[in-house]
Amino acid sequence: MSTTQERGDLTGDLATTSVDLIGSGQEGGILDQVGAWWQRVRAGDMGALPAVGGFVVLSVLFSLLSPFFFTERNFANLMTQAATLVMLGMALVFVILLGEIDLSAGVTAGVTMCIFIVLVNVQGVNWIVALAVAFLIGIAIGTFIGFFVARVGIPSFVVTLGLFLGLQGLELIVIGSGGLYRVQIPEILAIQNSNLPTWGGWVMLVVVLLVSGVTSFVDRRRRSAAGVPNRTIALVWAKLAVFAVLGGLAVFLLNRNRGQAPTILNGQEVGGNIVEGVPIVVPFVLVILWVGTFVLDRTKYGRYIYAIGGNPEAARRSGIKVVTIRWTAFIVCSFLAVFAGLFSISKVGSVDAAAGRDLVLSGVAAAVVGGVSLFGGRGRLIHAAIGALVIAVITNGLGLLNLPAGVNYLVTGGVLVLAATVDAVSRVRAGGTILRT
Amino acid sequence: MSVPIIELTDVVKSFGPVSVLKGVSLRAYPGKVTALVGDNGAGKSTLIKGLAGVQPYDSGSVRFDGEEVSLHSPRDASRLGVEVVYQDLALCDNLDIVQNMFLGREETRLGTFDEGRMEREASDTLRSLSVRTVKSVRQKVSSLSGGQRQTVAIARAVLKKARVVILDEPTAALGVAQTEQVLALVRRLADQGVAVIIISHNLADVFAVADHISVLYLGQMVADLETRATTRDDVVGYITGTKTMGVSA
Numbered sequence: 001m002s003t004t005q006e007r008g009d010l011t012g013d014l015a016t017t018s019v020d021l022i023g024s025g026q027e028g029g030i031l032d033q034v035g036a037w038w039q040r041v042r043a044g045d046m047g048a049l050p051a052v053g054g055f056v057v058l059s060v061l062f063s064l065l066s067p068f069f070f071t072e073r074n075f076a077n078l079m080t081q082a083a084t085l086v087m088l089g090m091a092l093v094f095v096i097l098l099g100e101i102d103l104s105a106g107v108t109a110g111v112t113m114c115i116f117i118v119l120v121n122v123q124g125v126n127w128i129v130a131l132a133v134a135f136l137i138g139i140a141i142g143t144f145i146g147f148f149v150a151r152v153g154i155p156s157f158v159v160t161l162g163l164f165l166g167l168q169g170l171e172l173i174v175i176g177s178g179g180l181y182r183v184q185i186p187e188i189l190a191i192q193n194s195n196l197p198t199w200g201g202w203v204m205l206v207v208v209l210l211v212s213g214v215t216s217f218v219d220r221r222r223r224s225a226a227g228v229p230n231r232t233i234a235l236v237w238a239k240l241a242v243f244a245v246l247g248g249l250a251v252f253l254l255n256r257n258r259g260q261a262p263t264i265l266n267g268q269e270v271g272g273n274i275v276e277g278v279p280i281v282v283p284f285v286l287v288i289l290w291v292g293t294f295v296l297d298r299t300k301y302g303r304y305i306y307a308i309g310g311n312p313e314a315a316r317r318s319g320i321k322v323v324t325i326r327w328t329a330f331i332v333c334s335f336l337a338v339f340a341g342l343f344s345i346s347k348v349g350s351v352d353a354a355a356g357r358d359l360v361l362s363g364v365a366a367a368v369v370g371g372v373s374l375f376g377g378r379g380r381l382i383h384a385a386i387g388a389l390v391i392a393v394i395t396n397g398l399g400l401l402n403l404p405a406g407v408n409y410l411v412t413g414g415v416l417v418l419a420a421t422v423d424a425v426s427r428v429r430a431g432g433t434i435l436r437t
Numbered sequence: 438m439s440v441p442i443i444e445l446t447d448v449v450k451s452f453g454p455v456s457v458l459k460g461v462s463l464r465a466y467p468g469k470v471t472a473l474v475g476d477n478g479a480g481k482s483t484l485i486k487g488l489a490g491v492q493p494y495d496s497g498s499v500r501f502d503g504e505e506v507s508l509h510s511p512r513d514a515s516r517l518g519v520e521v522v523y524q525d526l527a528l529c530d531n532l533d534i535v536q537n538m539f540l541g542r543e544e545t546r547l548g549t550f551d552e553g554r555m556e557r558e559a560s561d562t563l564r565s566l567s568v569r570t571v572k573s574v575r576q577k578v579s580s581l582s583g584g585q586r587q588t589v590a591i592a593r594a595v596l597k598k599a600r601v602v603i604l605d606e607p608t609a610a611l612g613v614a615q616t617e618q619v620l621a622l623v624r625r626l627a628d629q630g631v632a633v634i635i636i637s638h639n640l641a642d643v644f645a646v647a648d649h650i651s652v653l654y655l656g657q658m659v660a661d662l663e664t665r666a667t668t669r670d671d672v673v674g675y676i677t678g679t680k681t682m683g684v685s686a
Binding site for chain 1: 532536537541546549552556564
């Protein structure tokens, strides 16, 4: 290799810090890593930090204000309430990373569920077939949006605003004005209303820890094989420990009985029920979160989404098929939105002609509150999930306080504007400009 | 004189009735820096876009290593090892240095990124250019200065094993110290055996770094000079059209 002859040229601090490599920010002990992370935060690369902080502050606040907030029952309730929004937020990340928006995602969730329920309840179609149809329609809607945005070149705001209206019309036609259908499929209802057996929760936690640990070690082996430094191994253990403690706490709380206590009638225990275990929707969300994150972080498709969000012209000149990536991102978004619809009808238990209408902006809000940049190119799926939890906590907590619904909208709207401001300001500090080019 | 890597002969390009290149010839040699100068509208960009395969020439021959080749798409250019570093730097601010250098041709194993290998190669490439201004290859490009960005863009071309690197106004937006760094980098690039073509309006830069100077004037190559054997006044004369060489090369 020609590297040996240049070795002599290296002078100054470079030669002392590493023999034959330019730094990569992976060197040093755990304190150096924490220091480097703090530098990035101060430079405006805050990630999910504000959202996590908000989640903690709000949780403490509501625990103090309401005796019902920090209970096993409400904790499980929060999970299922948040699931729809988490899913929708994660779906939207794919298009928001491109600097685009999908205002119709909530209604996509709604209209596919309208068609699903009419197929099952009215037409008598097998629910699995009907579900497949719903997902296909989701894909079709994404294809439609993607065509007009990526190929024709209409701003996504306009295309999806059009669909937001159009799909509501379709819902009305499919369901009929004032119509309402009950969901009677046990498998669908189980997603949000049934729980894993208590051992299932622990198995889930072990799987999460194993997957996280194995990917970390595969990464480290690849880096060692290439001869570049790894982060200190203490970080891997620290990460696994945090997962184990927080996950263990969550599983423990969800595994406790949160059912109705029995009433004593004539010396006999009457009524009451045992409800325990992790809601089935949780592993659903975790799997989708993991797959999506894997694609975004470790595959070309994901990298190209970030590249186009950062600088579409640079992406094009690098040989990336910008049109294809843009187009498919809308398909992914609409496809994942169908899951949000599914979680929603499982929770609510019925479908009406307004399904998904008020979900739209909450989904965008979830992503933005979690730290996904509306300017494109920055953000991760987990950010949208955390953002959705923040919004769900607000809704849940204010509901427990018996405040009027209007306050909920006001607070959520305020949090969204605050989050968007943090996004814009941190972007300037990170060296970017406010203006999109 | 060695064999030119790339040799353009009598290339012609017109847009409708406007002929922009009227039979231009240009040669670039391995290990040499060739400066392409000329006033605005002289046809520099058109000449470069033809080489990059973005806007193919109407007629004329392009020889690569002495063999006639066709340049009709950016892919053709890329396959021959011709890389253009554009003035408005095609980098993604939100990605780090390694990610930018490998954008569009990432190293993967089992369909997933081999980050270690990419980091290694990026680091080796930067070091082979004796880059000392970059602290970490995992820095986001948004945190880099103009000179560092230019460095990354050039290193990106080197990483692709480019044999001809065309730099479009590489020092236009840079301060004095950064200009110095980039020019030194251009020199090292040539020392690796790459044929460098540099477009610049800044004659001080041109004289500092170029071995040959080719002057375009209204779509014609009016002078092909050895830097050592010419003066600034002569070059200015050719650029403005007050001086001619008689026969263009």
